[in-house]
Amino acid sequence: MDGMRAVVTGASSGIGAATVRALRHDGWDVVAVARREDRLRALAAETGCEVVVADVTSDADVAALAEHLASTGPVHALVNNAGGAKGLASVEESDLADWAWMFEVNVLGVKRVTSALLPLLRRGADERGVADLVNVTSLAGHVAYVGGGGYNAAKFAAHALTEVLRLELNGEPIRVVEVAPGLVKTDEFALVRFGGDRERADAVYEGVPEPLVAEDVASVIVxxxxxxxxxxxxxxxxxxxxxxxxHRLAKGPLVTRREASR
Structure with a gap:
């Protein structure tokens, strides 16, 4: 993919960082976008990607990102990966501030970056013949579960946003792809969800044989x-x-069921 440029948000860790690595391995030029400059710099040193420090919840940051990209060439792919969950409380008892944060990053962040970069994706589509708009949502955006209230609502909204984009962009050479991962064991997702409580975060994956890892999802995106x-x-x-x-996870080794003895 020499000369093709992709932008990946939420690139400082987890699926985002893994996607940057996978795209670089495939020959893409990659602009890695996230809030944490130290992690981005380390990723750049490892992969040779370009980095832009930006928060997808900030109008000013996203406008500056778009301006920088426009001055340096077209964008052939956008991976809207930035997102996250907070809490596992019921709808009744959950913190409204957690809901607001989840909507801001999972929904409005996707809308903000997409609106800013679509003109550049069109330039990329004219050059490459097609452009890719990839939204990383979640299984939680398709199946509700107890305790998922705010995250379910935000990811269902991100799924709906993606479906509408596909309708609105019909007729243009822009592929709108939704990747909805289930259980992925990353270094931060559950830790953020439980406010830094490592014991609760680790318990999410306890006993589950081979949960996905970030590289699995990145390979699907690429x-x-x-x-x-x-x-x-x-x-x-x-x-x-x-x-x-x-809400349905097998614990322990996966084994085939034997026919009942007759």
Whole structure:
């Protein structure tokens, strides 16, 4: 993908950082976007990506990102990955501030970056023949679960936003791809959700045989972006084999069921 440029938000850790690595491995030029400059600099030293320090919840930061990108060439792909969850309380008892944060980063952040960069994606589509707009949502945006209230609501909204974008961009050479991961064991997601409580964060994955890791999701994203220009993987739900639904996780080794003895 020599000469092709992708922008990845939420690139300082987890799925975002893994996606930067995977795209660089495939030959993409990558602009890694996140709030934490130290982590971005380390990623740049490792992969050779370009970095822009920006918060997707800030109008000024996103405008500055768009201005920088416009001055340095087209964008052929955008991966809206920035997001997160806070809390696992009921709808009744959950903190409204947590809900506001989740909507701001998971929904409004996607809208803000997409609106700012679509003109650049169109330039990229004219050059490459197709541009990719990839929104990383969640299984939580398709299946509700107890304690998921705010996160479910935000990710359902992100899914709806993606569906509407696909309708609005119909007729243009822009692929709108939604990647909805299930249980992914990353270094920070559960830790942020539980306010830094490492014991609660670790318990999410305890006993689950081989949850997904960030690299698994990154490989799916890159594969979707590598398809022939006329092929659009609209929605990709990716889960570990041990997960049937957000609330249905196998614990312990996966074993085949034997026929009952006669």
């Amino acid at each position: 594969d979707a972006m590598s398809k022939p220009p006329h092929v659009d993987l609209d929605l990709i739900v990716v889960k570990p084999v041990a997960q049937a639904a957000p």
